[in-house]
Amino acid sequence: MRLLFVGLANLLLGVWTLLGLPFRLLASRNRPTYVRFRLSGELPYRQPRKARRFFSGSKPEPATVTSLVAFGESLKLLAQDPHVKGILLEIEGLELGSAKKDAVVKLLTDFRAAGKRVVGWAVSVDNLGYQILCAADEVLLAPAGRLELVGYAAEATAIGEGLARVGIQAHFVRRGDYKTAPELFTHAHVSDIQRQTIEGFLDERYADLIDSIARGRKRTPEEVRAIIDVGPYSAQRALAAGLVDGLCSEADLPARLDERRREEKDSDDAEEPIEPMASWLGARPFPPMKWRPVKRRPKLGLVVISGIIAPGKGSSGELGPKIAGSEAVVKALRAASRDKRAKAVVLYIDSPGGSALASELILEAVQRVARKKPVIAYVDQVCASGGYMAALGAKEIWSAPHAIVGSIGVFAGKFEASGLMDRLGIRRTLISRGENAGIFSTSRGFTPHERAALEAEVEETYQAFLAHVAKARGKTKEEIHTRAEGRVYSGTRALAAGLVDRAGSFEEVCRHALDLAKVPPGKFDVGLYATPDRGLSLLQILLSLSGAHLYALCPSAWSLMGGKAGRRFEG
Template sequence: MLRLPLVLLANLFLGLRLLLGLPFRLMAVRQRPSWVRFRLAGSLPYRPRRGPRLRLGGPPVEPATVTSLEDFGRALRLLAADPKVEGILLEVEGVSLTDARREALLALLSDFQAAGKRVVSWAVMVDTNEYPVLGAADEVLLAPMGRVELVGYAAEATVLGEAFDRVGIHAHFARRGDYKTAPEFFTDGKVSDIQRQTLETFLDERFAALVEALSRSRGKTPEEAKALIDAGPYSAKRALEAGLVDGLVHEADLGAHLGLESKKRGGDEETPVPTFGAYLATQAFPPVRWLKLRRRPRLAVVDVAGMIVPGSGGAGRFAAADTVVKALRKAGRDPRAKAVVLAVNSPGGSSLASEQMLEAVKRVAKQKPVIAYVDQLCASGGYMAAIGAKEIWSAPHAIVGSIGVFIGKFEYGGLLEKLGVQRTTLTRGENAAFASNSRGFTPHERAALEREVEESYQTFLELVAQARGRTKEEIHERAEGRVYSGLRARDAGLVDRIGGFEEVCRHAMDEARESSDDFEIVRYGGGARSKLSLLKLLTAASHPTTYAFCTAAWSLWGLGSLRRLD
């Protein structure tokens, strides 16, 4: 009952503000800019992040900075419809994007260009991951002192087995799946061939995508694109000679380069390129987001981000089972939330915690559509949580799979002896010291360990087989710790569709038979962030626990280009 007068009052305020500013905007209409500047920096969210309305302290945000892909797309559509606008200047400054978000950004730019508008990009320095964004423009500019750190991709696999031996720490693990290489990080003295092959496969896919993007944007053959990558990194002069950029322009000269006239007299003054906010100030009737009498349908997004652990807290670095389960229950109980997107970005973790999440996902899926989406990583326990959804969507080059388990503990007896610590273990019961970190496993304990890991693996296979409509044998052929890209996971039947976040959200609303054109997204869960503690991890790992975890996926996060430190 109170919503009607509040909405009317809020819309009245918006209308009055629009009318009061009309005379000033009418005077500025003739100065409507033909070029608008945007700045890409940091990690762009799909939708605007909710934050405090009143910002106290902290560095000011540069006015041209793009705050979300949704807002950027809305701005580009408005500019594309203005016949006076020639194009946009896109400044690329330390932007860090997943493959999926980069593709979403490039799609927005492509639609803008298809409307007959130009995109001019400029940067001081870009690396391998940033260059596809810079190079997608109609004209690519670089600062004369700038650099193009285009060198391809690299992955470094690390093993600690020999180092642990030297300090008196021994890792004891049992695993199911030759491709479940996570324990090798602690036990082996060198990188295994399977680990190497896994990394090589992802490197090949990422490199092929880079070559294709470079060929498309710069009009090169694949062979020429590979030669350009192999000749990197580039100074500004060499980048211009190689055709990676079209011109070298100082930031102060960008306005003049675009043909903008300075309002000041004289020829040496800087001509700034207006921001989108300045452009809106020249619109007689800028777009206004009026509040509607009827509330928009709501889409719930529940994040499973980080290593999966039991308990609560740890938002950002750990996906705590209790926190995620409570978020799912809240989304399920919310009558306005018509569907749920389970956004998974996790290498896995505790098998127990993963199964808790799976059961919670299944319960919510009985009430409303639940779609799982993988933007970057959905491996092991993360995949276990995702299979409870009605469908699983993935970005093309996300990391998916690693169906397998391992169980084990760390033995610190040698280290304690070197430190002069004497410990005596007394037991009653064959497996009473099963969790002791003073020694390894006895033959009887090892048999119990093998029995446990086999049971856990079979349970994992059964859960996936039931969810994916296949037999255990078929899933086993795709399991044993194998890791797939999103595209290969779809071909293997582990993923239903390939798509982007916005596409997934619209599909979820369609499944709920709600409007997929106008809805709001609300994230559930979160909480205080906890610091990643090596001591905490080692302490937790000192007791035998079932893990569904993918170390290889963590290593792949390090893919990127070199950065110079001069």
């Protein structure tokens, strides 16, 4: 039956293509020499297939890049056309992690190696966007634009003294000096360990920024440091400093790129915008055909763990923080396991951890899938604490160089509001039966007996965490302990410490997972087993986390990324 439908679809596609041939021949006389692409927002690796929705709101601009894979395929086609001179790359409001930035830079580098030009243009661009522009042959800025090149900064916070002033005391038990998460609430000042952790990441990101600018603008590292130290830049200052090659309004871009249009500057033709990829495809006499394959392509399963891990169904983060609910993630993993078409699974993790119990439930689900088919965990931003625990169930863990990995540790505690209640004239009397019955009461701190019990539970959970890591990484608990106690690593340092297996890109991970499943090289489909999106109030989030009491969470790792890598870090 599939053979019949595929044959009919390909026949209709061929007829449609032949019918449009005369129109494409006419259009080919004026096919563009430069093709326009627009990078904006969060760029996915691959565009997920979604059902068509009518009246679903505004569509993105025609030139907007929808995924890294689609961008790469377009550049390969353009590189084969001798009529095409290059592309115009516009950057607007780009929010990418370091790994995706590196992927874009590689695509541009390969395109230039094929003899084509890349012209970058922006109105306002930050550190990350400028790193991408530095991979272009020519960098242009709008006359009223700005270059926010200032390096990286972090603001570590300690609110212990502030809480005490309003009558709230934080009581936490942690395992390891490097598990600094509770310090936000317990310390009056940022600790030296937290400062050193943040400085290590800033040093790596700053070095990467300097290297990108030095290579792209042909400057020495010392010159780049001096340039960054006097930023940010107006468009005029950026041009004077040699950071851009020219100032050009959007309306003047066609004339600047095209000699013919420059000569016809006063004509109406000079006002025509630079066409997007769709126009170039429509002007080819014989465009690339997307024939329906007789045999279905191999399928790779993709399961995403994004946000704070907590019990329950989770939320998409549209109305608050992203929550990776253990119930929803486990269901997605089960679906991936049952799907016979999915020969392998990539577990994409972007999480600072959360509930220790929920993280372990996800770990067990990953291990069950891994017993049936290859599972590779991949992190390009954050895979810390409980997030790293979940990754341990995979056959291999891959990481991007500047990702945040590790924070193997556990903490638990509560907030005591007795001082605040006294100031408000509120009197509470705790009446209990059982030595530890009031252990999580907010009306008083821990008794020595309660603290001893909590410390024992934290230690037990920490030892279990070490055992999981030791078994997955093929090391002893003692060896893992020297890398644990809350220590946080970049992807590069995690690889050297043996906490990840390989460094690579998302596409490399996908191909490797299929290789492990003995799937022949070639194109493949990615099936996303999505967790349900539902809004959660802040109260629901706090209640879902408060029920666990034991946390494998690394807030400092999450805030280092800030959701907008390449911009500002807040620790």
